[in-house]
Amino acid sequence: MADFSAAASRLAGRVEALADVSRQEITVDLMVSEAVKTMEIEGERLDRESVVNSIAALMGFVQGKGFSWDQKAEGIAQLMADVRQNWGQPLTHNLLFAWQEAVVPESPLFPAKRGAYRDEEMDVVSGAIGRFKVHYHAPPPDRVEAEMDRFIDWYNESRNELPVPIRAGIAHLWFETIHPFDDGNGRVGRAIADQALSQGLGFPTLGCLATAIEQNKKAYYRELGDAQKGDGHIQNWLGFFTRMALDAQQIALKQVDFILDKVRFFDRFGDQLNERQQKALDAVFRRGPDRVKRGITPKDYMKITKCPERTAHRDIAGLAAMGAIAKVTGTATR
Template identity: 40%
Template sequence: MKWNWEQPDWPDFVYDPAALQPLEREFLLRSGEFIGAFRHIGADQQDILRIELIGDEALKTSEIEGEILNRDSVQSSLRHQFGLGAARPDIPAAERGIAEMMVDLYRGFAAPLGHQTLFAWHRMLLAGDRTIQVIGGYRTHADPMQVVSGPIQQRSVHFEAPPSARVTGEMTHFIDWFNRTAPDGIQPLPALTRASMAHLYFVCIHPFEDGNGRIGRAIAEKSLAQNIGQPSLIALAYTIERKRKNYYAALEHDNKDLEINGWLNYFAGTILRAQITTIGRVDFYVAKARFYERHRDQLNARQSKVIERLFREGVDGFKGGLSADNYITITDTSRATATRDLRDLVEQGALSKTGELRYTRYRLKLC
């Protein structure tokens, strides 16, 4: 017996519930911290931040699968989905589809999971794909569903899913389990335990021809949202993508046995790191709003363009810090003007300066 679904006790996963209790408490504490921080932001600013957080998740969950999407198109589609902007006819199907799925996840987090919800997400994700045989339904092909790597002559099989003939039955059991273990279900599970198990359980079934990873991560986010009673807006895919190899290694390690303590510890830790990232991004957004309150009327057009670019880099900032050459490239101005603009930004307290001569670097001064 090679895979976990071939075990006679499948899908009765084995784990130590006590091992995650400290992490479960930490998750609930940080959830309250995030909710409190988010509520201190004005309604209009909440809309903008919501789109930024959801948009980044949409981009990163796609990037994990090797699909690079256009940020502006995703955010434009999200604004339209939330009623904050007109529909743009030039939005590609992939960007529109992932935005639709993420908004449906956000709005419908509390609803029980069902086949039709998963089929709808699949149609959204793959609306523009012409290579998939079944879109909006479970796979039906007779060939083994495998996760492989390497050249054909030396192909490595990292996982093989249950045959297509078993998928509908497996998914019926999965959906029943997911709804039974919800906070209002008959067998509720703690937040981290349930989300971690749900993701592993789903991807081990691998019910679709494509899109399983993105839908599996959406299920984990739905699970977390149900456990805290509101959309989590958690940077889960954002955090996974940063150490994508670890994610795939953890999945591969735990797809051959029903004992999943290692997976639960890995995924729970990832969720907690995602929470820290999310709270940090909310704090960064609040700092951004305060920054513009202080400096908006003091910036010329060139400075505004550079400051906007720096903020777009996010919490991590401009890699290596902003240099005079960066400033010249972004604004298409002379070195003398760049030097004068940068000196002015430092004097007004918008940027901090480190280093000298060609090693001089500038960073946003947010406090």
Template identity: 40%
Template sequence: MQYNWQNLNWEKFKFDDSVIDSLCIDFALETGELKGLVDSLPTEVQQETILQFMISEAVKTSEIEGEFFSREDVMSSIKKNLGIGDAVGQIRDKKAQGIGKLMVTVRNSYSEKLTEFIIKEWHAILMEYSKRVNPGEYRSGVEPMQIVSGSFGKEIIHFEAPPSTQVPAEMQKFINWYNDFEVKPTDIKRALIKTSISHLYFESIHPFEDGNGRIGRTIAKKCLSESLNRPVLMSISSTIEQNKKQYYESLKQAQKTLDITHWILYFSTLILESQKNAKQIVLFTLNKTKFIDRFKKQMNDRQSKAVLKMFESGISGFQGGMTVLKYVSINKTSRATATRDLQDLTIKNILIPKGEGRNRSYDLNLLS
């Protein structure tokens, strides 16, 4: 099987950009509406919104690769790197520190010129606590870098990347291509095309032993932010995670050809969906702020702590609802106190109970 990188001048991809004409209009409307919504928020709520996006991207880009971090660990890492020291909890999983730091680093430097040094630095941050790879170093093994699935003896090779000896030269060509591809902030079509190609191009080189997917999605977000001249508010990885099978199949097919029209349509659609989903997260953050402002004087410190803990789960909701046992764990209090506090929150229409007896749990009453 021949892969894209085995063709001469393979970086000269072919595509029909008319396939995203209508999509560009939709994206312009969505991103404009989102920007207006965010700009209208108080500064504190804007900061909270940005934090939620970084947490979602960090958690989901890791889950795509089979790494599962708690939102609490990731949030603590991001807050630490943002300098919000008084709100930082203990980070139990050291690997969560890396992905959290990466999110902040990329957002703060979105406008900087992309270089090999920067990409290696991102990888070093991401893989700092990994024992399997050399953080910040390209792969150097003689074994083929293959994307494989299936059980032992029945492996299916989906893709084979360039040999390690070619990686430095291929990465230099990638960097040259990236920086030569100029985009005006108002040219949404070229921004979407460059972002789509940059992700495919990098993933096809697969320069590191591990972490290529996460770095590749980071490059895509940096590319879109740089192209539009502002850090974008979206979680591309959250949208990918909803249908990983389609993502990997689209990537697999695109890596077999230099005609990437279908890939550009797929990835641009992915970006558009991510932008639409972003609006829901902004509205959630706004509703959270209104909710807390409305009820904060009606709650004691224990109740406030529990409610804020529930909101930390984001738009997906607090899994399993709040229970007496969870309340006890969060506040280090007695079951009797926890039961009274939860009943009080129910009476005040702050929480909604469901189930009976040992199965009783509580959800936030966001419709109140």
């Protein structure tokens, strides 16, 4: 438990020490990564740029930018912003309804009950359509409201009574076990865990919990399912969740270091870049460390900047000459 608190404090301190612009960029980047990953856990992929625009606007970091046309991107951005901005608020039925409604957009093809608890039986499953694996049968709908009353009362009363990751782990497991909604339970349940971590720390968590879970998704579903079907002993689940909460801090620290590397890169080379080079490198950095490692090819460069092939080769050669990238066998890497 002490390791988690120390890592979370170290992460918050590193971000807090940055200049305002860098701090805002890192905050948005971490929130966007979490939004994308919490959707990927559910098998859905979002356009990263759409989420960036929505979160930056919701957090008040940009002026005059509209929200995304993508309802799913806008909805998950609303959830992420609300959990971060209002982490200290108590949990209520209405708050959970609002969170669920945000992440489950209206759909005539796949209608789901929004902003209210389910009124049908619910099996917790994973896998592709036609190959579902049933992990757990949730409580019947006539018990959901009473179970949620008990859960919310415990959650609000336990705020200062348990170690931070233990309370968050219990909260996530309990909520997922009730599975109170037609859809959106995973996303809302992870938001509850993030809020619980923030309340325990006394400041909004920057840890990448959804990213840590997505990287260990099979183990996550296995441990969660074992705890739900077991005999009430949840030590294994809490051990797993605590490791994920600690991993989340380390993932975020690496992401912060990546953003700092980006700042240093543009401090060093920014004055030497033409408009096309700036646009292309911005695009590569926005897609994260893995994309930077892959580098930028002439084909990539042409797609981003809409320039002719000859111009792309000339600009990339210029980047290599100034030391901004290393050119290897026709492709360019940083």
